[in-house]
Amino acid sequence: MKGERGLSSSGIAIERPKGRAALEEFARLPFHIYNNRQAWWPPDILNEVDLLIGRNPLSPYIEIEPLCARRNGRLVARVSVVINDRYNRHWNERLGQLVHFEAMPGEDDAVAAMLERAVERVRERGMTAARTGFAAFLDYPYAIDNYGEFPSFLLRGNPPYYHCYLKNCGFETEKGQTDYTAALSDEILQRYRGMVEAAGRGGARIISWRGFGYLAAIDAWTDVTNAAFARHWGWNPVSRAEARTMLSSLWDTPVADLSILAVLDGEVVGAVFSVPDLSAALASIKPGTRLAPERGGGTRGALINIGVVEKARGRGIARAMAAQSFLEMARRGARYAGYTLVLDDNWPSRRTAESLGAHVTSNFLTYRRELARPAGR
Ligand SMILES: CC(C)(COP(=O)(O)OP(=O)(O)OC[C@H]1O[C@@H](n2cnc3c(N)ncnc32)[C@H](O)[C@@H]1OP(=O)(O)O)[C@@H](O)C(=O)NCCC(=O)NCCS
Numbered sequence: 046m047k048g049e050r051g052l053s054s055s056g057i058a059i060e061r062p063k064g065r066a067a068l069e070e071f072a073r074l075p076f077h078i079y080n081n082r083q084a085w086w087p088p089d090i091l092n093e094v095d096l097l098i099g100r101n102p103l104s105p106y107i108e109i110e111p112l113c114a115r116r117n118g119r120l121v122a123r124v125s126v127v128i129n130d131r132y133n134r135h136w137n138e139r140l141g142q143l144v145h146f147e148a149m150p151g152e153d154d155a156v157a158a159m160l161e162r163a164v165e166r167v168r169e170r171g172m173t174a175a176r177t178g179f180a181a182f183l184d185y186p187y188a189i190d191n192y193g194e195f196p197s198f199l200l201r202g203n204p205p206y207y208h209c210y211l212k213n214c215g216f217e218t219e220k221g222q223t224d225y226t227a228a229l230s231d232e233i234l235q236r237y238r239g240m241v242e243a244a245g246r247g248g249a250r251i252i253s254w255r256g257f258g259y260l261a262a263i264d265a266w267t268d269v270t271n272a273a274f275a276r277h278w279g280w281n282p283v284s285r286a287e288a289r290t291m292l293s294s295l296w297d298t299p300v301a302d303l304s305i306l307a308v309l310d311g312e313v314v315g316a317v318f319s320v321p322d323l324s325a326a327l328a329s330i331k332p333g334t335r336l337a338p339e340r341g342g343g344t345r346g347a348l349i350n351i352g353v354v355e356k357a358r359g360r361g362i363a364r365a366m367a368a369q370s371f372l373e374m375a376r377r378g379a380r381y382a383g384y385t386l387v388l389d390d391n392w393p394s395r396r397t398a399e400s401l402g403a404h405v406t407s408n409f410l411t412y413r414r415e416l417a418r419p420a421g422r
Contacts, residue, residue: 056117057155059162061110068094071111074123074147078204083334084195084341085202086327093145096183097125102290103182106131110166111145114152114159122148122156126166127180132281141167143177144184150206153213160214168416176219177211178411179279182291185386186222186409187211195340197224197383197407198323198347211412219413220278221389226339227382227403229375236402237368244365249315249357250308251369255301257308262316263292265306269316273352278388279411292318303346303373305366307353314357317366318350322379339381339406346374347383351397363397371401 062071072093079085095101097111107129114122127142143163148156167175178186187208188201196202227233241251254262267288274280295301299321307315324330324341336342348370353363371382384398386409 055154057158058115059159060113062113068097070120071113071123074120078147084328084330084336087329102287112159112163114155116155121152122159124159124163126163128170135281139172141172141175142180143175144180146177148210156210157214173416175414181281186411189408189410191407195336197385200224216412216414218410220411222386222409223405224386224407225384225398225403226406227401229371229380229382233402234372234375237372240365240368244361247360248309249362251365252306253302254304257306259296259301262306263289265313266316269313269354270352272354299377303370305370307362307366309357315353315362315366317348317370319348319370321346344380345383346379347385349385364400367401
């Protein structure tokens with residue numbers, strides 16, 4: 046490979062896309078990979094381009110460099126190198142994050158060249174490890190099952206060959222994650238009511254963000270989440286200002302009723318962020334396709350994030366907040382509730398999901414490559 050735009054004898058070129066047209070082409074690659082599916086979640090192209098040109102609420106905190114691979118001029122793979130100083134300071138780590146990874150099938154050489162270039166960029170920035178498949182608000186882990194099916198909101202539905210690409214580039218499994226689903230039967234809804242009442246008897250007020258005051262609830266969510274997730278793998282603190290920018294426009298949507306806070310002795314000690322079934326609004330669904338009710342089509346809400354500050358744990362507050370969120374989902378017509386993305390070793394959260402009657406329905410991996418040694422040594 047010669048230089049940034051050099052073309053190898055195999056017709057492969059690794060480039061840094063520049064200018065709006067090239068960045069839009071970069072952002073559109075998923076359409077070439079997933080568009081033949083019956084249902085998938087297409088990217089928000091404008092939002093992605095804004096992120097790549099530094100006009101996103103996260104932009105002040107990260108450096109991002111998109112890279113793509115072309116073979117004979119055709120875009121066949123892409124990835125973005127992210128250096129997140131806030132993350133690295135929080136964890137006292139020197140980690141580079143590879144986000145946006147997508148690739149066409151049968152492009153082993155082009156993908157290997159692109160990933161090596163991305164890893165080289167991470168190393169040049171003084172980082173000692175690269176991670177792909179999780180970066181808070183930027184990327185989600187790689188699916189290891191349910192291939193070809195409609196994934197849960199936010200989660201990847203990547204093809205199986207991605208794992209070979211990543212492992213051939215020296216990546217190892219760093220973490221496993223699971224997605225849970227609860228069937229909202231009459232019997233379980235009855236149990237949920239009991240969970241909310243029990244928390245109330247214990248002195249906790251379980252209240253929706255709308256009931257609390259939506260804008261104040263965003264700040265409360267930020268504070269509780271920063272405290273509860275301070276030592277949670279993969280997380281970095283977020284500011285009130287950026288959370289307000291990301292969430293305030295949702296004030297007049299069901300998010301305000303499905304998202305919950307817990308107040309104990311006048312202090313907010315727990316927070317849940319949940320969304321309604323967004324498949325009709327945001328997914329690309331081929332005409333005539335009927336989604337399985339536990340996957341979408343108006344019948345699957347999802348709890349995206351749950352946290353309880355340490356001093357209030359172990360008294361049923363998480364269970365009660367999730368139960369209240371799921372009750373509201375059911376009232377609005379949901380028959381299933383997702384409890385999205387739990388680390389395999391996060392037993393407090395897994396037990397919370399299980400105590401809500403939820404079961405593991407999909408599995409995911411995050412990869413890591415240590416850079417102190419060459420790949421495979
Ligand atoms: C996960 C978390 C929200 C649980 O909050 P909590 O209010 O302590 O949970 P609850 O008291 O409602 O307990 C719910 C269930 O989990 C179990 N549980 C909670 N903490 C546990 C622990 N440390 N070990 C084992 N089981 C635990 C409870 O026994 C209960 O199950 P049961 O009904 O079968 O008895 C809290 O630990 C937290 O904020 N952790 C950090 C952030 C995080 O990991 N969030 C989830 C990301 S996916």
